[in-house]
Amino acid sequence: MEEYKRIKRELVHHGVVVDFYKDTMKVPNGNEAVWDLVSHKGAAAVVAVRADGSLFMVRQYRNPLERITLELPAGGLNSREEPPEVCARRELEEETGYKAGKLEHLMDIFTTVAFCDEKILIYVATDLKPSKQNLDDDEFLDVLTYPIETLIEMIYKGEIQDSKTICGLMAYYQKYCISK
Amino acid sequence: MEEYKRIKRELVHHGVVVDFYKDTMKVPNGNEAVWDLVSHKGAAAVVAVRADGSLFMVRQYRNPLERITLELPAGGLNSREEPPEVCARRELEEETGYKAGKLEHLMDIFTTVAFCDEKILIYVATDLKPSKQNLDDDEFLDVLTYPIETLIEMIYKGEIQDSKTICGLMAYYQKYCISK
Numbered sequence: 001m002e003e004y005k006r007i008k009r010e011l012v013h014h015g016v017v018v019d020f021y022k023d024t025m026k027v028p029n030g031n032e033a034v035w036d037l038v039s040h041k042g043a044a045a046v047v048a049v050r051a052d053g054s055l056f057m058v059r060q061y062r063n064p065l066e067r068i069t070l071e072l073p074a075g076g077l078n079s080r081e082e083p084p085e086v087c088a089r090r091e092l093e094e095e096t097g098y099k100a101g102k103l104e105h106l107m108d109i110f111t112t113v114a115f116c117d118e119k120i121l122i123y124v125a126t127d128l129k130p131s132k133q134n135l136d137d138d139e140f141l142d143v144l145t146y147p148i149e150t151l152i153e154m155i156y157k158g159e160i161q162d163s164k165t166i167c168g169l170m171a172y173y174q175k176y177c178i179s180k
Numbered sequence: 181m182e183e184y185k186r187i188k189r190e191l192v193h194h195g196v197v198v199d200f201y202k203d204t205m206k207v208p209n210g211n212e213a214v215w216d217l218v219s220h221k222g223a224a225a226v227v228a229v230r231a232d233g234s235l236f237m238v239r240q241y242r243n244p245l246e247r248i249t250l251e252l253p254a255g256g257l258n259s260r261e262e263p264p265e266v267c268a269r270r271e272l273e274e275e276t277g278y279k280a281g282k283l284e285h286l287m288d289i290f291t292t293v294a295f296c297d298e299k300i301l302i303y304v305a306t307d308l309k310p311s312k313q314n315l316d317d318d319e320f321l322d323v324l325t326y327p328i329e330t331l332i333e334m335i336y337k338g339e340i341q342d343s344k345t346i347c348g349l350m351a352y353y354q355k356y357c358i359s360k
Binding site for chain 2: 004006012013015016017018020022023025027028029031033034035036037038039040061062063064065069071076107108109110111112113114115116117118119137138140152155156158161162163164166167170171173174175178
């Protein structure tokens with residue numbers, strides 16, 4: 001397994017949020033293979049829990065799916081150097097209009113490891129304080145709240161299908177709700 | 181939210197497993213925005229449960245992460261038209277050398293909805309029968325087995341970070357192990 005070696009990396013396209021590279025690899029049997037690599041700066045997502053136990057969720061239009069999805073508040077790092085906790089606090093406030101009094105790290109995920117390096121750090125935010133929503137120019141979303149049990153049911157019904165949202169909700173449910 | 185409209189879609193690069201498009205959108209405030217779209221054929225992943233309750237997992241080198249990961253057996257559809265159940269059965273057999281006697285649908289996920297249309301259908305395979313491993317030319321992997329409780333702990337320790345694997349394992353654990 002140590003015998004994989006990257007021989008060449010070529011930038012094919014510099015996109016708006018991701019870049020596309022063509023990697024030429026030497027694989028363990030000595031052959032060469034060309035692999036796609038989609039490169040992303042990384043992101044943060046937040047399981048934001050209100051005093052009554054309900055969670056903030058956002059509904060927004062997603063172009064790749066051509067429909068509206070229900071997701072955790074989340075957003076991309078401003079740069080690869082931005083501390084993900086700073087990004088998590090900013091995105092929560094911008095999208096929901098609430099600031100996190102307390103922010104705990106829940107888990108990190110890689111969204112699709114075969115061809116993409118995107119890492120999403122997921123946090124649990126509590127002790128929420130009202131602030132001001134502040135969306136990006138091309139960002140339009142609705143903020144809703146749900147009990148965690150309803151959200152878990154929505155996962156099983158296929159009403160929530162976004163991977164970071166499923167990972168964050170299920171890990172929060174198992175760690176904070178079932179085992180406590 | 182109905183006011184999003186795609187004005188133009190341009191193919192920027194035709195990759196090995198994904199294609200890169202540049203979408204020009206009209207957003208609800210009337211402005212135009214350019215969004216990246218990475219297009220993938222779709223994939224299937226399998227929670228493969230042996231008679232003793234342990235699960236098959238695969239270790240493989242992942243170029244985007246530059247390291248080895250532990251994942252569910254999985255692979256891409258041969259074409260957008262391939263029935264995902266056929267893909268799930270094939271990938272399980274090719275990667276682990278076992279055939280699924282019984283295959284149940286667990287859930288569907290979209291790996292990263294902001295810029296990619298990749299959908300992964302996740303199945304639970306039981307009644308496994310020995311067959312023959314048959315890997316792709318540039319595919320080299322190790323097959324291992326673990327109890328589900330160990331895998332759930334590995335998620336919390338950050339030793340499993342692949343989103344499809346986390347979604348599949350946690351959903352299987354909650355649906356088949358905790359509630360039964």
